[in-house]
Amino acid sequence: MRLLHLSDLHLGKSIYGYSMIEDQRYWINEFLKVCDEQKPDAVMVAGDVYDRATPGAAAITLLDYFIEEISNRQIPLLIIAGNHDSGERLEYAGEILKKHDVYIAGVPQRKITRVTLPDEEGEVNFYLLPYLYPERVASFFDRNDIKSYEEAMINYLSHQDIDTGERNVLIAHQNIIADGVEAERGGSETMSGGIGPIDYSVFDDFDYVALGHIHRARPVGRSQVRYAGTPICYHLDETKQGKKGPLLVEIGPKGEGIKVETIEIKPLHRMRYEKGTKEELHAMFENDNGRDEYVGLVMTDERVDSVTYAYFNDLLQKRGSKLLEFRSEAKSQSGVREGRSREEIQRESLQDLFAELYTKANNDEPPTTEEYEMMKFAADKMSRCEVTKDANPDNSLVDEVIAFARQLGGE
Structure with missing residues (x-):
C-alpha cells in the first residue's frame, strides 16, 4: 500500500505580517500533481490543518478545495485535528464526507476511530487519534491518577482493540520523543517544546506512526515513527530544516519492512536567512539574482538604522x-547608547530612538521589521502633531497606530 503522509498545513497562517494563503494554494496544487504521479492508496494529514481554532474564510475555502480535489481523484483522505485546530469545526459534516472516502477525526472519543482500507496483501487498519490531553483520557475511564501525557496515551491505547497480527497505522499529533530527547523545533512552534512528551515505544503495536506537531521532518526512535514536518517554511529558523514535502510510505506484507522517502516540493517563494557584515550583505545581494524570495537578514557589525533598512x-x-x-547582532551597538549630548540625540530619527528604547527594554533584542515599520509610522504621525505640555490630545493618533499595526499583521 502506497501512502502520502503530510501534516501541519497551518492553512491561513501569516508570517511576519504576510498572509501565506497564496503560498499554501500553490503548494496544494503541486501536491495534487504528486498524487497524480504517485497514485497513492490514501493521503494522511496528521493535524494542525488550520493555523487557528477559528480560521478565516480564505483558509476554509482552501481546505474545501483540497478535500474536493483529493476526493475527485478517488483517493481516501484521512485527517485528524491538531492542537491548533478546533476539532468540532474540523469534523463538521463528517458523516457526509465519509460517503466520499474522507475521514476526519476532530475530537478524541473513548473508542478510537478506525478506518480499514484494502490492498493486494489484504487490509490495513488506520487509527485516527486527534490531539489528546490527559484530562480527556481521565474522563473516559474515570481515572484521577493520570497526570502525564505518556500515562494518558498508554492507558488510552490499552483500552483499544488492536490486533498486532494485522498491519496497523496510527495517525497522531503529539510531542513524541526518544530516550528523553525532544525533536529540534522551528521558530513557529509555540506549543510543542516541553509539553506532553511521550516516548516513541508507546506505539510499538503500530507498523507505522504518521505524526504531526513538530515542524521538522524526522524519524523518532525508529524509522517507522515519523514526523512529516510542515509543507513550507513558516519561520526563518525553519530554513535550517532541509527539504520539505510529503512522505511517500510503502507498506508491504506484515513484517517485511516499510519504505519511506521524502518527495520534495519547491515552495512558491524560497525562504532564506543570511548573516554577515553590512559590506558582506551588500556584496551578496548586489551579485545575487535571486527573485521572489522571503528574506531575513542579520547584520553583525552595525546597528540597523533607517537608511540601511530602506536600502x-x-x-x-x-x-x-x-x-x-x-536585525543586528552588534551587541556593542544595541540598546540606548549612553553619554550622548542633547544635540546628538536630536539628530537621531524619532523611530530610531523608539527602536533603541525598545531594544533596551527587550533584553537587547531589536524590533522586528513589522515593529520598526510601526515605529516609523508613529514617528511620522507625531512629527505632524503640535502638542503643548498643557494639551490633552485625543486618542486618534493611538487609533491610527493600532490600525496600522493590524495592517502589518500585529495582534
Missing part, C-alpha cells in the same frame, strides 16, 4: 522579494 528593503522589493526581518 536593503528597496533592493529586495525590486526583485519581487520581501524583507521579513532585519
